[in-house]
Amino acid sequence: MKVAVVVDSTSYIPENVLAEHNIYTIPLNVVVGDEIYRENEIDNKWYYAEMAAMDELPTTSQPSIGDYILLLESLYRDGYTDVISLHLSSEISGTCQNARAAAVSVDGINVHVVDSEIAAAPLGVMALYAAQNLEKKSLEELLAELEDMKQKHSMNAFFLVDTLTNLQKGGRLSNAQAFIGGLLKIKPILEFQDGKIIAIEKIRTQKKAMLKIEEMLQAEFDKHEGKELTACLIHGNAPELGARYKQELEEKFPQVTFILQEFGPVVATHLGEGALGIGFTTYKVDTTGL
Structure with a gap:
């Protein structure tokens, strides 16, 4: 074989x-x-x-x-x-x-x-x-x-987008109707649920949205205390923001190995410029070179 x-x-x-x-x-x-x-x-x-x-x-x-x-x-x-x-x-x-x-x-x-x-x-x-x-x-x-x-007890991801406009136009957001009327006024936090992109939080500012993501990450990481976690921060053409946020997360979660990546064209088309994603896994993976 x-x-x-x-x-x-x-x-x-x-x-x-x-x-x-x-x-x-x-x-x-x-x-x-x-x-x-x-x-x-x-x-x-x-x-x-x-x-x-x-x-x-x-x-x-x-x-x-x-x-x-x-x-x-x-x-x-x-x-x-x-x-x-x-x-x-x-x-x-x-x-x-x-x-x-x-x-x-x-x-x-x-x-x-x-x-x-x-x-x-x-x-x-x-x-x-x-x-x-x-x-x-x-x-x-x-x-x-x-x-x-790929199950939530082993892997999860959250996304922060500048606007839901791209996802709405592209038809990739499952519960878009819950956010119509505030599309340009919020910083929504998204999550994959059963393979679908779901908006789970409505936050007014990027700073508050990042703090909320940190709270959710803390809750997730607490479930896996003692395990070697690997996490990836992904940015949409925002390398300085990505690098700064990666440093903040590394300081807050020293037990987690973080890598930095950029959304390529297909995913960027739907999430939009300035989007951020953070995903993690409990499985041991060599991420050298990422």
Whole structure:
């Protein structure tokens, strides 16, 4: 048995880390004007500037079934018998659906599609965990752990966005109606619940929203006292804000290992510029290079 790990581009794992751990990636797409771009082939800063200058948001799309089939055929030729294919939540993207459709089109290789029910850094952490444990655990054990890993007792994430406008326009916010009428006046805190993006708090200022997130993190971390936690702070084209907040969190939670990452084009399209995310896991993962 030879097992490959595949993850979609919304994991935002750097290319050197993908290569180091032999993780294969398949990109989602963004449409800017009349042009279609694979999100792992465009510069983040260029994209944020383009998005800010447009009257209407760019659109995003999942990888085509054809692209998946080409990847799976390539893996089969390289001798792989099985693939662990991890993807962003099926509640916000058709990526998992296309992965499953491609899997039945390629003979000789078994594809195990994992719906992470989340996106961005937490998805990347799941892919890293899988790749780092291929030689240590059986395929069945690893798949079971990945299912456990995405549960709230093992992984969670909160998001703070400047405005709900992008999520509302893109149709990715499940309870948007609760916040209509105050879209530009609040700093909403979001959470993935059963794979859906849910607005869970309405806060008037960014500072108060960050303090609220810290309270929620404290409550989560208290549940896992004594465990080695890994957390990732993710920013939307706000590196100084991200770095400052990371330092504050490191001082408040010295028992947690924090890394800093940026939202790439697909997730940025829906969360908007200036968004912040914080996700964590109780599983031990080597995040060197992130």
